[in-house]
Amino acid sequence: MDTILTVTNLTKKFGSLTAVKDLSFTIEKGNVYGILGPNGSGKSTTLGIVLNVVNKTSGSFFWFDGETSTHQALKKVGAIIERPNFYPYMSAEQNLKLVCRIKEVPESRIQEKLELVGLWGRRHSKFKTYSLGMKQRLAIASALLNNPEILILDEPTNGLDPQGIHQIRELIKTIASQGTTILLASHLLDEVEKVCSHVVILQKGVNLYSGKVDGMFASHGFFELKTADMDGLKKFLEAQGSFSHFEQENGLLTAYLDQPLEAADLNEICFKKGIPLSHLVKRKESLEQQFLTLTNKQNQP
C-alpha cells in the first residue's frame, strides 16, 4: 500500500513546554484516520509541523516517498487548520481563484467544488458575510480544489450548530466514499468513531495508541447479565474461566471477557447449568470508554 505521510520521532517544544513528544506514525492511502486527543494534546501542532507552518524541534517527517520537497508535496494535499482562513473582502469565487493560482490547478474546478459543498449559489458573496458553517464548507471546497491525495481536517465541526455539524459530516463521508484519504483531528470521540478506520491517540504530546480503531483495546467485549440467583451466576462464571473481572451494579452483573465467547454459547451453558438468564446483552466498549481507560492509565503511572 502507498504511504502518504511518515512521521518519525517528532518533537516540538515551545520553551519549556513539550507540545509533541517523540511522536511516530504513518498514514497509508485509502484509510480514514483520526487524531484523537483532548484540547492541548498537540494535535494542531503536529498538523502544523507536517504542513510546514510550525518548525519542528527534532525528529523528521516526509510526504509520499520522501522525494519531493514539503511545499511541492502540499500541492497534492488539502488541509484546513483550526478556522477557515480566507481574505474577508473577497468573494468565495475570488478566494478560490487565488487558491487555484497557489496550487497551480485550473480554475475550471471551482464550480464543481462549490457545487459539492452547496455554495455555488453564493459564490459572489464576500467571505465576511458567510456564516461559520458556510466558511467551513468553503474551506473544504478550497482544500479539494487540487483533487488531493489526502484531506486534512482539524476540528472541522468545532463551533457549528447541529445542522452545520451534520452537513460537514455528510460531506466528509461523501468525500471518503470517493476514495480520498482523510486525516481528521478531533477531540470529539463519537466523530472519530463514526468516521474513522484508524486512530492515533495523543495526550500531552505523547502517542498513546496508533492503529485500527477496532484493535485499539484488545477487548472481547462484556456481558450484561441478570438472573434470579446472581451470586450463583457469578460463582459459576468465575469457575468457568473466560472472564477477567466482574462488576455488579443496578441489579445487573457485568462480566468482562478475556477470551472470545458468543452470547448464544454463554446462554447455552448457563441454561444447562440450571441458571436461566432473564437478561443477556453482549456489548463492546465504546471508543469513549476505551479512550478514558487509555488516558487514565497514563495519568496513574
Add this chain to the structure above:
Amino acid sequence: MIRLLHIEFIKLWNNRASRFLIVAYFGLIALIALVTSIKIDWGPLKFNVADIGIFNFPYIWHFNTFMIAFLKVFLAIVIVSMISNEYSNKTIKQNLIDGLSKKEFIASKVWTILALAVASTVFVFLISLILGLMHSDFNEISIIFSDLEYLIAYFVKLFGFFSFCFFVGMLVKRSAFALGFLFIWFIGAEFFPWVYMTSKYSVQTADQVSMFFPFGSMWQSLSEPFTRLSVIQNAAREVGEEIVKDYSVDPVQLLIVLAWAAIFIWASYALLKKRDL
C-alpha cells in the same frame, strides 16, 4: 514570477482600501503636476510656476523626483497593510498550507514592491516628460534625456523605503503599530540624532553619519533641488552668500540604500522561516 505577481495582484486589487490608495497615489502625482502648471493671472497678480524654471530640462528630473518622492507614504500604507492583513486574516498560514513555500511568499511580496517602484518611476518619468515638453525652455533631445540618473536614484529610494516598510510589517504584524514604528524610528533613531549632531558638530558630520542609516541613506540619495534654482541662487548672492553644493547622484549612496533593502528582505525571510504561525 508572473504567477507570484498575479497572486499578489488578486489580493491587492480586490482590497478596496489598497485599490483606493494606489489609485489616489497615482492620481495625486498627476494632479500635482497639473496644478503646478496653472498660470495665475488675477489682474495685477501674475504668477506662473513655470517661469521660475522648475520645468526646464534637465532640472525637472531632479525637482519632480525629489518632490513626488514624498508621496511614497501612501504606498507605505498599502505595503504595511498588505503584510499585516496576511497575519490578521491568518491567510499567510493558509497560503503556506496550500503549497506556497516561505521563499515564494517573500518573493511574491518583493516582486510586488518592485513592481510598485517601477510603476511609480515610469509614471514620474512620463509626467515629467509631458510637463517638460509643455514648459521647458530647452527642447533639444540631448538636453531632455540628460541627468536621467535622478530617476534611477528615485527608483532606488522608493525600493529601499518599501523594503523597510515590508520588513517592519513582517516584524510587527499590525499595520497601525508598524506605521507607528516607522515614524518613531524616523524621529527617534534618525531625525533627533541628526539634529543633535548638527548642533554639536556640524551639518557635514551629521550627514556623514546619517548616510549609513535607512532613512538617512534614502534621504541623501536625492539631494534637495531648491538651492539649485537660479532664482534662489540669485537671492543668496544678493545677501552675499554663494551656494556651492554637489547635486549629483552619488552611486555609493545608492549602494547603501540597496544594501539596506537586501538586509530588510533577507531579515523578513529569516523571520518567517523561524516563526511558528
